[in-house]
Amino acid sequence: MADVAVVVTVNGQRRSAVVEPRLTLADFLRERCQLTGTHLGCEHGACGACTVLLDGQAVRGCLVFAVQADGASVTTVEGIAGPDGALSTVQQAFREHHGLQCGFCTPGFVTSVTAFLRDNPSPTDQEIRDGLSGNLCRCTGYQGILAAVRAAAATINQETR
Amino acid sequence: MTAVGAGAARYAGTRVQRVEDARLLTGAGTFVDDVTRPGMLHACFVRSPHPRARIGSVDASAALALPGVHAVFTADDLNGDVVEAWYTGTGNTVPDTPRPPLAAGEARFAGDIVALVVAGSRYLAEDAAELVDVDYEPLPAVPDYASARTAEALVHEAYAGNLAGELAGAPAETIADAYDGAAHVVSETIWEQAQGAVPMETRGLVAEWSRGSRELTVWAGTQAPHEVRMFAARLLGLPEHSVRVITRDVGGGFGQKVVPLREDICVLLAARRLGGAVKWIEDRRENLQSAGTARHEHGEARLAFDDAGTLLAASLDHVQDVGAYPTPWPVMTGAATGMIFPGPYRVAKGTFRHASVFSNTPGRIAYRGPWAFETLAREVTLDIAARRMAIDPAELRRRNLLRRDEMPYSSPTGMPYDHMDPLETLERALAILDYDAFRAEQAAARGQGRYLGIGISCYAEPTTPAFGVYATEGATIRIEPSGKVNVYLAGGSAGNSLETTAVQLAADALGASLADVHTIQGDTAVTPFGAGTGGSRSGSMIAGAVAVTAGELRAKLTRLAAHKLEASEADIELARSRAAVKGDPDAGVSFAELADIAYFQPYALPPGMPPGLEASARYAAAGIGLWACATHVCTCEVDVTTGKVTLLRYVVGEDCGHMINPAVVEGQIAGGVVQGIGGALLEELAYDADGNPVATTFMDYLLPTATEVPLIEYAHVETAPGPGPGGYKGVGEGGAIGAPPAVVNAVADALAPFGVTITRLPLSPAAIASLIDASLIDHGREQETGGSQ
Numbered sequence: 035m036a037d038v039a040v041v042v043t044v045n046g047q048r049r050s051a052v053v054e055p056r057l058t059l060a061d062f063l064r065e066r067c068q069l070t071g072t073h074l075g076c077e078h079g080a081c082g083a084c085t086v087l088l089d090g091q092a093v094r095g096c097l098v099f100a101v102q103a104d105g106a107s108v109t110t111v112e113g114i115a116g117p118d119g120a121l122s123t124v125q126q127a128f129r130e131h132h133g134l135q136c137g138f139c140t141p142g143f144v145t146s147v148t149a150f151l152r153d154n155p156s157p158t159d160q161e162i163r164d165g166l167s168g169n170l171c172r173c174t175g176y177q178g179i180l181a182a183v184r185a186a187a188a189t190i191n192q193e194t195r
Numbered sequence: 196m197t198a199v200g201a202g203a204a205r206y207a208g209t210r211v212q213r214v215e216d217a218r219l220l221t222g223a224g225t226f227v228d229d230v231t232r233p234g235m236l237h238a239c240f241v242r243s244p245h246p247r248a249r250i251g252s253v254d255a256s257a258a259l260a261l262p263g264v265h266a267v268f269t270a271d272d273l274n275g276d277v278v279e280a281w282y283t284g285t286g287n288t289v290p291d292t293p294r295p296p297l298a299a300g301e302a303r304f305a306g307d308i309v310a311l312v313v314a315g316s317r318y319l320a321e322d323a324a325e326l327v328d329v330d331y332e333p334l335p336a337v338p339d340y341a342s343a344r345t346a347e348a349l350v351h352e353a354y355a356g357n358l359a360g361e362l363a364g365a366p367a368e369t370i371a372d373a374y375d376g377a378a379h380v381v382s383e384t385i386w387e388q389a390q391g392a393v394p395m396e397t398r399g400l401v402a403e404w405s406r407g408s409r410e411l412t413v414w415a416g417t418q419a420p421h422e423v424r425m426f427a428a429r430l431l432g433l434p435e436h437s438v439r440v441i442t443r444d445v446g447g448g449f450g451q452k453v454v455p456l457r458e459d460i461c462v463l464l465a466a467r468r469l470g471g472a473v474k475w476i477e478d479r480r481e482n483l484q485s486a487g488t489a490r491h492e493h494g495e496a497r498l499a500f501d502d503a504g505t506l507l508a509a510s511l512d513h514v515q516d517v518g519a520y521p522t523p524w525p526v527m528t529g530a531a532t533g534m535i536f537p538g539p540y541r542v543a544k545g546t547f548r549h550a551s552v553f554s555n556t557p558g559r560i561a562y563r564g565p566w567a568f569e570t571l572a573r574e575v576t577l578d579i580a581a582r583r584m585a586i587d588p589a590e591l592r593r594r595n596l597l598r599r600d601e602m603p604y605s606s607p608t609g610m611p612y613d614h615m616d617p618l619e620t621l622e623r624a625l626a627i628l629d630y631d632a633f634r635a636e637q638a639a640a641r642g643q644g645r646y647l648g649i650g651i652s653c654y655a656e657p658t659t660p661a662f663g664v665y666a667t668e669g670a671t672i673r674i675e676p677s678g679k680v681n682v683y684l685a686g687g688s689a690g691n692s693l694e695t696t697a698v699q700l701a702a703d704a705l706g707a708s709l710a711d712v713h714t715i716q717g718d719t720a721v722t723p724f725g726a727g728t729g730g731s732r733s734g735s736m737i738a739g740a741v742a743v744t745a746g747e748l749r750a751k752l753t754r755l756a757a758h759k760l761e762a763s764e765a766d767i768e769l770a771r772s773r774a775a776v777k778g779d780p781d782a783g784v785s786f787a788e789l790a791d792i793a794y795f796q797p798y799a800l801p802p803g804m805p806p807g808l809e810a811s812a813r814y815a816a817a818g819i820g821l822w823a824c825a826t827h828v829c830t831c832e833v834d835v836t837t838g839k840v841t842l843l844r845y846v847v848g849e850d851c852g853h854m855i856n857p858a859v860v861e862g863q864i865a866g867g868v869v870q871g872i873g874g875a876l877l878e879e880l881a882y883d884a885d886g887n888p889v890a891t892t893f894m895d896y897l898l899p900t901a902t903e904v905p906l907i908e909y910a911h912v913e914t915a916p917g918p919g920p921g922g923y924k925g926v927g928e929g930g931a932i933g934a935p936p937a938v939v940n941a942v943a944d945a946l947a948p949f950g951v952t953i954t955r956l957p958l959s960p961a962a963i964a965s966l967i968d969a970s971l972i973d974h975g976r977e978q979e980t981g982g983s984q
Contacts, residue, residue: 056318070229071222073446075395076479080893083395111222125220129212132858135866136690137219138396138446144220166901170893172395172447173690175865175930176901178858 040104044069045113053100060084060095062103063110071111071141075170082169085142086110092149111141114148123193124148124186133182135173143169147183155190162187206699206709207921210858213695214714215444215688225443227399227416232472235401236265238462239320239475241310241327242485243302246338246555246886247348250302251330253310258323263315266469267327270297273311273464278432282454283425283664284726285523292359292553293351294520296460302331303350303519304555305887306484311461313473338886340516340554341493350519350553357553359517360526364533364546364608373508373544377499381580385572386955387935389491389516389880390873392562393898394689396446397477398486400459402427402466409433413440413463417455418448418687419727422664424719426455427463442717448689449870449931450561451486453729456522458485483891487560488880491516492568496536496576499544504586506595508544509607511536511572517551520558525551531657532566534608538573539617539655539824540595545607555886561729563867564656564932571956574652574936578943579952588651588940589630592621592826596653599915610657612822614924616850616915617653620826623910624651624848628828641948646833647843648945652936655824658731658851658925659917661816665732668816669723670740672701672748674808676794678772678787680707684737685725686716690866691927692859693733699855700738700921704745705752706769707786723811731925734855735821738920739814747810755789758801814920821917821924825849827868827933829905833945838963840876840942842905847933850912852924857911860926865907867930873899874931875938876958950974 041050044067051066058077063069063086075083077096084095087109114122121129124147134140143166150157150165157165162183171179218224243250255267274296281287298307310327314320335348343350343357350357374380401414411433415423420440428435445452455463458475466473477486492515499508511533517525526549533547551559564570581588596618597604603613630649637647659665671683682701686693697714701707716722725740726732749769756774757764766777775783792799793808800806830843847864854860877897881890890896916922935956942963943953949970955962 054318064228069222070226071224073226073396074228075397075446076893078479078892078894081395081479111220115221119221121217121220128220129216132210132213132862134213134216134219135692135862136395136447137215137224137444138226138394138690140219141222163902170395170898170900172393172449172870172898173866174862175867175869175907176899176904177865177907178862180901 038101040100042103043107045109055099055101057100058096059086059098059100059103062100063095069110069112073138073141075139081139082146083139083142085145085169087145087149092146111144114144122148123189124151127182127186127189131182131185132178133174139169139171143171143179147186151187151190155187155194157187205703207703207855208853209856211695211699211709211856213692214698215692215694219444226396226446227401227414228476230401230414232401232403235472235474236313236315236469237317237320237474238465239312239317239324240308240458241312241324241329243298243307243309243331244305245302245331245333246305247334247336248302248331249334250298250300250309251332254328255310257328258312258326261319261323261326263319264312264323266313268297268311268465270295270299273297273461274299276464277430279429280460281429282523283422289524290360291524292521294457294522296457296464304557306557308457308461311465313465313469317476336555336886337553338555338882338884340491340552341514343552343554350555354553359521359551359553361550362526362530363548367510367546370508370510370544370546374497374499377507378502379500379580379584380497381576381583382495382497383576383579383954384493384495385575386493387490387568387571388956389488390562390878391483391486391488391880391896392449392451394447394449394451397479397482398452398456398458399476400462401472401474402463403472404467404470406470409437411438413438415440415442416445416452417442418445418452418689418729419454420687420717420719421685421724422727423455430460430463431467439720442686445689448728449563450565452689453561454523456487457520479893480891483880483896484888485557487522487558488518488556489560489562489565490568490874494568494572496572498576498580500580500584504584504591504594506540506542509537509542509573510545511547511569513547513549513568515551516554516556516559518554518556518558522558522560525559528565532569534610535566535655535657536569536573537606537608538570539597539653541597541601542607547608556882563870564928567932570652570654570932571936575939575953578940582947589625592651592653593618596621612655614915614917615655615822615824616912617655617824619912619914620824620848620850621653623912624826624828624846627846627908627910628844633830646835646945648831648833648941648943650829650937650940650944651826652933652940653826654932655822656929656932657820658823659735659816659821660730660732661818661820664726665730666815667813668725668736668740669811669813670744671723671811672744672809674748674786674790676790678711678785678790680705680712682712682714682741683722684714684716684740685722685727687727688716689728691728691733691863692856693737695859696734696737696855697741700741701745704741705749708772711772723813731927735917735919735923735925736814736816738855738923739816742920743814744810744812747812748808751808752789754801754804755792756784759784759792816919818918821919823851823924823926823929825929825933827937829937829941831941831945833942833963835967838960840958840963842872844908845905846908846910848910848912849926849929850915851926852916853913853922854911855921855923861909863926864909864930867928868907868934869899869904870931871934872904872938875935875956879957
């Protein structure tokens with residue numbers, strides 16, 4: 035199959051490249067854009083480590099081809115903090131509540147939770163658990179992550195009040 | 196840390212936020228797959244589709260014809276390059292089991308590595324791997340270790356009866372009297388299923404050979420960078436100083452990344468052959484298929500009691516599956532399982548037998564508490580015994596658990612217990628749970644047809660081994676010319692917060708402000724030797740290394756400050772990165788000013804004091820290790836129609852001595868507990884009857900998710916601090932040791948009305964439903980026959 039030219043806006047920056055049709059969005063971000071914060075934990079859409087926001091929707095970077103993102107806007111974990119480097123509410127909550135240990139799954143949690151709380155800023159505990167169920171963590175037992183999401187939701191609600 | 200005293204600011208013991216987090220939360224970490232090198236090539240393995248097969252010809256011509264393919268290596272090409280291949284922790288004097296780089300002559304499990312393809316990209320390397328034509332002649336396999344001793348086929352020709360090795364304690368006859376005279380003898384064979392460590396980051400490395408300088412640089416996802424260096428130097432016959440290993444962020448290890456495995460060996464050999472950089476990043480299918488198995492074992496636990504439930508004897512007859520290529524030598528850990536089996540109990544007699552048995556499956560590797568089966572076998576059998584003797588399981592443990600005032604205590608298998616408080620962990624955990632209230636709730640629920648249960652599990656754990664490669668840990672601490680502090684340590688952090696730990700401890704030991712302290716770990720070119728993460732050793736060993744090194748530096752700072760401030764050394768206090776005179780807070784000098792003198796004004800130093808502000812020292816642990824212990828208490832509800840288990844509460848009473856950082860301690864416990872919950876309920880590296888793996892994706896190998904885990908509650912027992920630095924003991928592995936039997940016992944307790952006895956893991960819904968069905972059928976039969984029991 036012939037290579038394909040794509041243009042993707044990544045974290046607000048326009049990136050153009052000529053790619054093999056089989057190149058995944060995750061590999062495009064990691065290898066072509068040198069954005070290695072998007073991690074590959076399973077490459078079959080189960081672990082969620084490669085989650086990025088594609089036109090705002092949380093998707094698995096390993097299950098989307100770069101050519102499918104042509105013309106779209108992508109936010110990776112590198113694009114979540116403020117322009118001055120200040121951690122977002124979600125990132126800050128993860129830090130304050132020991133929501134990460136090895137940090138490999140963390141970018142996927144940060145992006146997933148960012149989208150989740152945007153769509154549902156006042157989740158119940160069960161909704162939080164369901165919202166996190168597509169992301170696997172092997173270090174924390176999810177204890178700090180659950181606490182971080184509850185805290186981030188509380189902060190967001192306080193800010194918008 | 197008595198020797199070096201403490202500054203006014205105390206960080207140890209507090210929930211200091213992690214210094215690792217800022218980079219990891221923003222995608223700025225450096226995991227091994229994030230490393231790229233000029234001209235770097237990518238590796239992919241050709242793996243056997245057969246559990247056992249003779250390897251005939253390997254035709255790589257089509258693969259090599261693919262543009263971008265650089266090499267295809269077979270055993271004939273690479274295996275002869277090995278100079279020495281042994282692990283420092285095991286040594287080269289044990290009867291180690293075979294571990295060829297690429298499978299030579301015979302493939303010994305489905306997934307065994309037969310050839311290595313190196314190409315310009317991983318995509319290309321995978322294409323080429325599919326084009327390598329291997330002529331396999333399938334052979335009868337030994338898929339099941341439990342029947343391997345009598346199998347006709349042999350996994351390794353040189354090992355008759357597929358026996359990798361065995362070890363035993365005192366002969367069973369020598370303690371037979373304890374059983375003969377006992378009021379109750381309870382004997383059960385407990386079976387645990389194969390599980391994987393499954394770090395979220397798979398294995399991987401980048402190995403780069405420089406032909407000009409004859410130097411090897413390895414970027415490794417490892418728990419032990421210095422072990423990788425020593426191993427690689429021996430493997431390639433290089434002087435140790437010609438090998439540099441660099442490790443920054445590691446996405447979990449849990450034992451899987453503690454020593455180089457066969458794929459790592461192949462990539463190291465291939466890099467030298469190719470004279471450049473070669474990257475291999477395992478995919479998840481490979482990880483589940485080939486990165487090693489753990490926990491696959493069974494054992495007959497035999498417990499004897501008097502009529503008051505006093506434990507008289509405890510013995511274990513243990514057999515473990517070591518697969519085809521166990522790494523490292525598995526017999527020693529197997530024997531440890533038997534030696535620790537008597538657990539944290541007052542018991543006079545005990546012994547064990549252990550056998551390590553080969554099968555045509557990947558190979559046993561270390562996984563968080565590699566001997567943990569002893570706790571599963573003992574605690575599950577204890578609960579079975581409690582039911583049979585009609586003694587409450589909490590009360591049975593209360594009668595037999597060791598107390599702090601009984602230390603030191605020698606277990607019947609010769610384990611020298613000391614500095615631990617097992618009974619206190621039980622009492623604290625039961626108090627948090629409110630055991631009596633739960634029993635009342637359980638009785639009420641049963642009245643409504645709901646099945647609630649509670650499970651308890653206690654263990655004693657040898658942490659921080661203090662022998663051989665683990666005996667010492669070094670640190671270098673530099674106060675840089677600006678007054679900022681750098682702490683150099685071997686590292687090997689794989690999520691266990693070793694950077695934060697080092698910064699906390701060093702700030703306290705020097706009297707520096709936390710923000711002024713930084714740490715550099717994981718680069719063998721600049722860090723002192725250390726054995727890395729393993730054996731729950733890092734906390735205590737880093738504390739020791741930092742204490743002895745900072746002590747030297749503190750003495751220098753004090754002497755320099757006394758000279759500068761014209762005060763007595765005895766009156767100098769170090770705090771908040773300043774040296775001040777006691778009782779005169781205005782008379783002080785900052786570390787920055789002292790560093791300026793030490794580096795740039797040698798003439799202003801006290802007479803005879805050497806310039807500079809750095810120290811290197813090495814801590815040697817005393818004794819053989821540090822004993823930690825814990826009690827886990829879990830409650831659950833079982834849906835007796837579907838077999839679904841819902842965990843309700845989970846309490847851990849943990850005695851790991853004093854805590855450097857309670858958040859880190861709790862994180863370690865929680866992670867281990869949830870791995871243990873996975874092992875009890877969900878995870879199974881399953882094989883079909885022929886030895887083909889059937890759990891090679893996360894749709895088949897089920898890790899716990901956020902929807903399954905209970906809130907974990909903690910009781911930190913600090914009544915028996917360790918004898919080492921700070922009173923710290925190990926905490927990395929215990930959660931995974933205590934959890935499986937707590938969960939099993941909770942389920943068994945919930946199902947007690949059905950009279951089921953649980954002896955096999957995992958407790959999948961199907962397994963539970965069939966246990967209930969079988970019990971109902973048995974019960975029906977009993978009724979038909981008039982209930983002869």
